Amino acid sequence: MNALEYRVGIGWDSHRLVSGGPLRIGGTEIPFDHQLDGHSDGDVLLHAITDAILGAASAGDIGELFPNTDPANHKRDSADFLLAARERVTDLGFAIVNIDCVLLAERPKILEYKSAIIERIAGIVGVNTYSVGLKAKTGEGIGPVGEGKVIEAHCVALLGRAPGARL
Numbered sequence: 490m491n492a493l494e495y496r497v498g499i500g501w502d503s504h505r506l507v508s509g510g511p512l513r514i515g516g517t518e519i520p521f522d523h524q525l526d527g528h529s530d531g532d533v534l535l536h537a538i539t540d541a542i543l544g545a546a547s548a549g550d551i552g553e554l555f556p557n558t559d560p561a562n563h564k565r566d567s568a569d570f571l572l573a574a575r576e577r578v579t580d581l582g583f584a585i586v587n588i589d590c591v592l593l594a595e596r597p598k599i600l601e602y603k604s605a606i607i608e609r610i611a612g613i614v615g616v617n618t619y620s621v622g623l624k625a626k627t628g629e630g631i632g633p634v635g636e637g638k639v640i641e642a643h644c645v646a647l648l649g650r651a652p653g654a655r656l
Contacts, residue, residue: 535570
């Protein structure tokens, strides 16, 4: 078969909001009076993208590669996780075609930071900005997102591999 092989992966993450700041989403610092609580920097968006990319290549998940029981991952920059995922799928012969994400947060409003977040993600994974989609939604006052207790991210990644690429 001479057609490209395509693989799709899904990623999801959520973290509680706690007092303090700034907030870090998509590798971008956003001025806010709360931050995400996590073993690493808690960047839900980069975590979800990391899992989507790894899942598309059947290459594990963020918890397997970077366990929260490892002190080396404490307060670690989540961009490191995403870069490692990119390298892992590249070593398997895949290229990242595109990423599409939905960020669920009641506050803060993300629109002002959307371009910077997309540029940062594109830079980490090595694609053009038009290959990264990002939508921000609120919880409409419903559930933990709507009550401003958590932020969630859902992502899909599409990988492609040329015929004859090594496994």
